[in-house]
Amino acid sequence: MLAPALDNEFVRDVRAGLSGFGQKTLPCRYFYDAVGSALFEAITHLAEYGLTRADARILQTHAAEITRCLHGPIIVAELGSGSGIKTRPILDSLRHQPTLSYFPIDVSTTALAQCARELEPLAAVDPIESSYLEGMNEVASRRRPGEKLLVLFLGSTIGNFEPADAIDFLAALRTRMCPGDGLLLGTDLVKPSDRLLAAYDDAAGVTAAFNLNLLARINRELHADFNLRHFQHEARYDAEAQRIEMHLRSCTRQTVRIAKAELCADFAVGETILTEVCHKFRADQIADMARASGFHLERQWLDEDWAFAESLLTPTS
Numbered sequence: 661m662l663a664p665a666l667d668n669e670f671v672r673d674v675r676a677g678l679s680g681f682g683q684k685t686l687p688c689r690y691f692y693d694a695v696g697s698a699l700f701e702a703i704t705h706l707a708e709y710g711l712t713r714a715d716a717r718i719l720q721t722h723a724a725e726i727t728r729c730l731h732g733p734i735i736v737a738e739l740g741s742g743s744g745i746k747t748r749p750i751l752d753s754l755r756h757q758p759t760l761s762y763f764p765i766d767v768s769t770t771a772l773a774q775c776a777r778e779l780e781p782l783a784a785v786d787p788i789e790s791s792y793l794e795g796m797n798e799v800a801s802r803r804r805p806g807e808k809l810l811v812l813f814l815g816s817t818i819g820n821f822e823p824a825d826a827i828d829f830l831a832a833l834r835t836r837m838c839p840g841d842g843l844l845l846g847t848d849l850v851k852p853s854d855r856l857l858a859a860y861d862d863a864a865g866v867t868a869a870f871n872l873n874l875l876a877r878i879n880r881e882l883h884a885d886f887n888l889r890h891f892q893h894e895a896r897y898d899a900e901a902q903r904i905e906m907h908l909r910s911c912t913r914q915t916v917r918i919a920k921a922e923l924c925a926d927f928a929v930g931e932t933i934l935t936e937v938c939h940k941f942r943a944d945q946i947a948d949m950a951r952a953s954g955f956h957l958e959r960q961w962l963d964e965d966w967a968f969a970e971s972l973l974t975p976t977s
């Protein structure tokens with residue numbers, strides 16, 4: 661029987677990722693504690709990181725066109741809603757409805773609270789603190805007959821999944837949707853590698869702080885003794901796999917003790933921890949991904965300044 665502390669998901673994931681041979685890893689969802697959420701918010705304002713502004717521009721410009729694609733009273737759910745700032749134009753375009761329900765789904769308590777504050781005037785906000793699919797079960801149980809569901813999955817968070825897992829995830833979403841619903845999927849597109857590397861390794865070091873904060877979080881919550889000065893942020897671009905990788909590189913040979921995980925992790929000089937993969941897409945690949953997961957690509961909007969696509973997928977019956 662595992663000791664109680666070891667029965668905690670965070671502990672289990674840290675143990676699994678930092679013990680054993682081969683590439684050490686840590687799941688990127690643990691970036692988003694209060695400090696991490698604030699650092700991510702700062703990243704979205706960086707000159708080098710154009711992704712969020714491109715996403716927001718498309719929504720700002722095409723919100724009414726997007727929501728007009730669904731017929732009948734609409735309710736809105738959002739996966740990984742974060743601060744909710746980008747969502748305002750979508751809810752605004754539905755203000756003609758007598759009632760409007762909005763379900764932000766996120767793992768971050770602080771982000772959900774901020775989102776509710778941001779969007780409360782525009783809709784009845786019903787925050788759901790859970791994983792995406794559990795949250796969608798909740799939404800499915802609360803929708804009323806005749807309502808159409810618009811699911812927002814913005815900001816290219818789909819890029820954190822390996823390609824096969826992305827299709828599995830979309831297929832699982834599909835089982836929680838009905839004909840006539842819609843999924844608005846934001847995807848960052850392939851662009852010159854120097855632009856991508858700058859976006860994930862900005863000159864001010866905000867992304868480096870966001871990445872290193874993961875070690876600080878493990879120190880805070882799992883009583884570890886990571887010395888952050890002995891690790892360095894590194895962004896890599898694998899053009900063949902069309903993905904950015906974020907790593908933390910060990911600058912020395914060292915052993916880190918993680919008390920709550922009852923683990924000592926050894927690091928060689930130059931050894932890294934892989935903390936995030938961010939896949940990038942070609943616009944034409946979205947239709948294939950949709951088809952493979954039970955959706956039809958209905959419409960697509962592209963941003964001119966920063967290659968980004970917003971795609972409306974509808975469930976095939």
Ligand code: AVJ
Binds near residue numbers: 867
């Ligand atoms: C929130 C996952 C979309 O992949 O660009 C930003 C997270 N990581 N800078 C992304 C992130 C480093 C972001 N997503």
